[in-house]
Amino acid sequence: MVIKLLAKGAxxxxxxxxxWNGRKVLIKRRGVKNYRHQDIDRELRKLRTFHExxxxxxxxxxxxxxxxxxxxxxxxxxxxMEFVDGVKVRxxxxxxxxxxxxxxxxxxxxxxxxxxxAGIIHGDLTTSNMIKxxxxxxxxxxxxxxxxxxxxxxxxxxxxxxxxxxSTHYEExxxxxxxxxxxxxxxxGLEAEGVFQRVEEIKRRGRYIDKES
Amino acid sequence: xxxLSQIICLGVESTADNLGVGIVTSEGKILANEVMVHVxxxxxxxxxxxxxxxxxxxxKLIQQAIERAKLEPSExxxxxxxxxxxxxxxxxxxxxxxxxxAVYLKIPLVGVNHxxxxxxxxxxxxxxxxxxxxxxxxxxxxxxGFESGRYxxxxxxxxxxIGNCLDTFARAAGLEYPGGPAIESKAANGTKLISLPYxxxxxDLSFSGLMTAVTNAFKTGNYRIEDLCYSLQETGYAMLGExxxxxxxxxxxxxxxxxxGVGANRRLRAMMKEIAEEQGAKPYFVPIDLAADNGAMxxxxxxxxxxxxxxxxxxxxIIKSKWRLDEVEIPWL
Numbered sequence: 082m083v084i085k086l087l088a089k090g091a092x093x094x095x096x097x098x099x100x101w102n103g104r105k106v107l108i109k110r111r112g113v114k115n116y117r118h119q120d121i122d123r124e125l126r127k128l129r130t131f132h133e134x135x136x137x138x139x140x141x142x143x144x145x146x147x148x149x150x151x152x153x154x155x156x157x158x159x160x161x162m163e164f165v166d167g168v169k170v171r172x173x174x175x176x177x178x179x180x181x182x183x184x185x186x187x188x189x190x191x192x193x194x195x196x197x198x199a200g201i202i203h204g205d206l207t208t209s210n211m212i213k214x215x216x217x218x219x220x221x222x223x224x225x226x227x228x229x230x231x232x233x234x235x236x237x238x239x240x241x242x243x244x245x246x247x248s249t250h251y252e253e254x255x256x257x258x259x260x261x262x263x264x265x266x267x268x269x270g271l272e273a274e275g276v277f278q279r280v281e282e283i284k285r286r287g288r289y290i291d292k293e294s
Numbered sequence: 295x296x297x298l299s300q301i302i303c304l305g306v307e308s309t310a311d312n313l314g315v316g317i318v319t320s321e322g323k324i325l326a327n328e329v330m331v332h333v334x335x336x337x338x339x340x341x342x343x344x345x346x347x348x349x350x351x352x353x354k355l356i357q358q359a360i361e362r363a364k365l366e367p368s369e370x371x372x373x374x375x376x377x378x379x380x381x382x383x384x385x386x387x388x389x390x391x392x393x394x395x396a397v398y399l400k401i402p403l404v405g406v407n408h409x410x411x412x413x414x415x416x417x418x419x420x421x422x423x424x425x426x427x428x429x430x431x432x433x434x435x436x437x438x439g440f441e442s443g444r445y446x447x448x449x450x451x452x453x454x455x456i457g458n459c460l461d462t463f464a465r466a467a468g469l470e471y472p473g474g475p476a477i478e479s480k481a482a483n484g485t486k487l488i489s490l491p492y493x494x495x496x497x498d499l500s501f502s503g504l505m506t507a508v509t510n511a512f513k514t515g516n517y518r519i520e521d522l523c524y525s526l527q528e529t530g531y532a533m534l535g536e537x538x539x540x541x542x543x544x545x546x547x548x549x550x551x552x553x554x555g556v557g558a559n560r561r562l563r564a565m566m567k568e569i570a571e572e573q574g575a576k577p578y579f580v581p582i583d584l585a586a587d588n589g590a591m592x593x594x595x596x597x598x599x600x601x602x603x604x605x606x607x608x609x610x611x612i613i614k615s616k617w618r619l620d621e622v623e624i625p626w627l
Contacts, residue, residue: 091543091573114539116568117532120487125536204496227496 092224101161106151109133109224111158114202126158129224134160136201136226143199145192146219153164163276165221167214174208174257182253183260189218190264193238196220198277200230200268207245232272236279239265243280301371301600302361304395304594307350309380309408310433311339315359316589317370320597322418325363326581327590328355333471338461345383352391359589368397374596377405377606378617380433385613390475393608405606406595408587409434409619413445414598415591416553420578424627425549426541428534428566429557431587433456435499435534437541438619440627446546447620449497449537456530457556459501463526466509467519477523478559484524488517494533497540504530504571527561535565542573553580555587598626 083099087107096108111126113119130153137147137160149163170189174182189211196203203210204225212219227234240262246254266273300319307314311333334340360367375392378385380514389405396403412434413427424496426439426448435451440450452463457474469480490507493500494588508526511517542550552563563579570577584590602625 091540108432113537115567116535116539116572118487120489121492121528121532125492125532225496 086227090224097164098161101151103281104151105164106161107148107164109160109162127155130155130158130160133223133226136223136228137162139199139201139228140220140223143195143201145195146214146217146223147223149221165212165214165219167212167219169209170211170213170218171208171249173213174253179253179256183256185213185218186257186260187264187267190261190266191268192220192264193219193261194265194268194273197230197235197238198272200236202227202229203238206242208242208249228239232279232281235276235294236283239276239280240283243284295330301597302365302369303404303593303596303600304356304370304373304597305406305589305591306356306373306375306392307408307411307587307589307592308348308352308384308391309376309378309587310384311344312587313351313355313388314587314589314592315352315355316593317363317365318345318590318593318597319360319532320601322594323329323414324590324594325365326359327391327588328359328362329586329588330355338465339381341381341383344381345387347383348384348387349391352387353436355535356395356546358393370399370401372402372404372596372600374404374406374592374599375597376408376411376592377611378614380408380613380615382613385615388611389611393611397608403606403608403611404596404599405611406592406599407617407619407622408592409436409438410445410622410624411591411595412510412553412585413438413551415584416551416580418594419580419584420455420551422549422576422578424547425551426538426545426547426575427551427553428511428538428557429554430456430534430552431554432556433462434554435501436619437497437534437537439541439545439547440624441545444622444624445619447618448541449499452495452498452500453502454505456499456501456534457554459505459530460491460526460556462505463508463512463522467512467522469519474556474559477526478561479559480520480523481527482520484520484522486517486518486521486524487528488521488525490525490529490611492529492533494536497537499533499537501530501533511554516606527559531559531562534562535569537564539569539573542569542575548575549576549578551578551580553585555582555585558582602626 087095093111103250134153140147152161210222305316314329332344373396429436435455437449438445461473469476491503567577
């Protein structure tokens with residue numbers, strides 16, 4: 082049995098367990114926060130754990146692959162989920178051809194559109210939170226996810242994605258973005274343009290700063 | 295006596311119930327920091343009544359500050375004032391005095407942002423360089439940090455400030471003024487946690503539901519006041535803690551600055567200390583005379599702005615009662 086701490090975040094720890102009842106799983110554990118009252122702490126960790134599990138499920142209903150959940154533990158505030166075998170999209174971009182990238186990002190755009198049209202905001206939509214596994218792109222880490230159809234929140238989601246394309250994936254940014262937008266339009270339909278406009282607005286707020294300082 | 299090369303600023307603070315006049319040098323020396331508090335006879339702050347208090351006392355307070363600093367009025371280089379955010383009538387009183395003084399002494403005028411000033415005086419007083427600041431008072435609840443040219447707001451209240459929540463409950467429960475310390479001392483004898491609404495929405499906070507719930511719980515007569523105060527503090531401060539912790543983790547900043555009047559609370563300080571340690575950051579607490587609204591913070595921020603070429607011509611010195619922290623360019627960082 083191998084148990085390994087993969088990441089330690091402000092919200093939760095990620096633990097890899099090679100043999101959880103015979104399966105390789107990822108455990109997301111929301112640890113105790115000693116600064117707050119233990120009753121508040123316990124209740125919050127429980128609610129947040131349930132909330133994330135339900136958003137993961139809601140995403141599946143919208144046709145977006147997310148890890149399978151094996152167990153939700155309200156006492157230890159853990160979600161035990163499938164360990165998704167694959168490559169992070171972040172690392173994949175530079176390894177595959179332009180054409181492959183185009184179809185990959187079109188698919189990602191369509192999935193993002195699926196989430197948004199189902200009223201789901203991912204909250205941390207970056208290429209580090211997408212895993213290419215066989216023919217699917219699995220979306221992970223809905224820890225900051227919420228249920229909302231506000232275009233501001235959708236815009237913030239897409240803006241984060243664009244910032245990532247403009248920094249981490251600078252070389253291929255134009256190709257990746259046009260493919261993403263094409264996919265997003267496919268599933269968001271008429272609503273897509275409104276969100277794109279909002280992204281421009283959000284970006285301008287940032288630009289104004291560059292110009293002035 | 296001060297050196298000739300030194301810049302000296304007189305700053306006027308009048309955003310809410312505190313009226314302050316401070317005098318600070320360009321070396322960060324506070325020569326005077328006179329504060330008068332308007333205490334309403336009943337209820338909360340009435341903007342018109344507070345403004346009347348300020349206009350009746352500002353002349354006296356300016357004189358007092360100049361005497362305390364052992365200066366001649368002619369030694370003052372320029373005047374700064376809190377241009378916003380705050381209560382309109384109160385802001386106008388301070389602004390009018392500042393303009394009159396600048397015109398009379400024939401010296402420049404600089405309008406500064408009240409929230410920026412809280413952060414700047416906090417940095418001056420504690421030596422923090424680029425902290426995540428939790429600014430909690432009767433009128434503001436902000437979690438911010440410096441990033442490319444401005445103080446960015448990572449989280450803030452969507453309705454009332456934490457201090458407003460505490461004060462309003464204290465009044466409803468018949469506790470003495472000011473509400474914060476009264477609640478803190480009652481809470482020390484609280485033992486039972488009463489379930490109250492915890493409202494963190496993403497990175498933002500909401501305190502109005504908490505205020506209503508704790509006030510209604512008090513009215514039922516079923517709870518001890520000590521337990522209500524204890525539960526109010528535990529719930530409200532845990533909300534602040536969560537967002538502050540996330541801002542630290544997100545930015546990777548290694549300093550945490552607690553300021554504003556509510557920052558005097560020992561329970562909140564203990565929480566911030568623990569969060570800072572958990573995130574590998576150093577906690578800084580601003581002394582209460584500089585953490586509450588005061589004139590020295592306006593004067594010091596005025597100095598930073600003035601030395602970076604910022605001037606506010608009288609014609610455009612209109613107050614901005616809704617001036618956001620993240621609208622202000624910060625050229626000195």
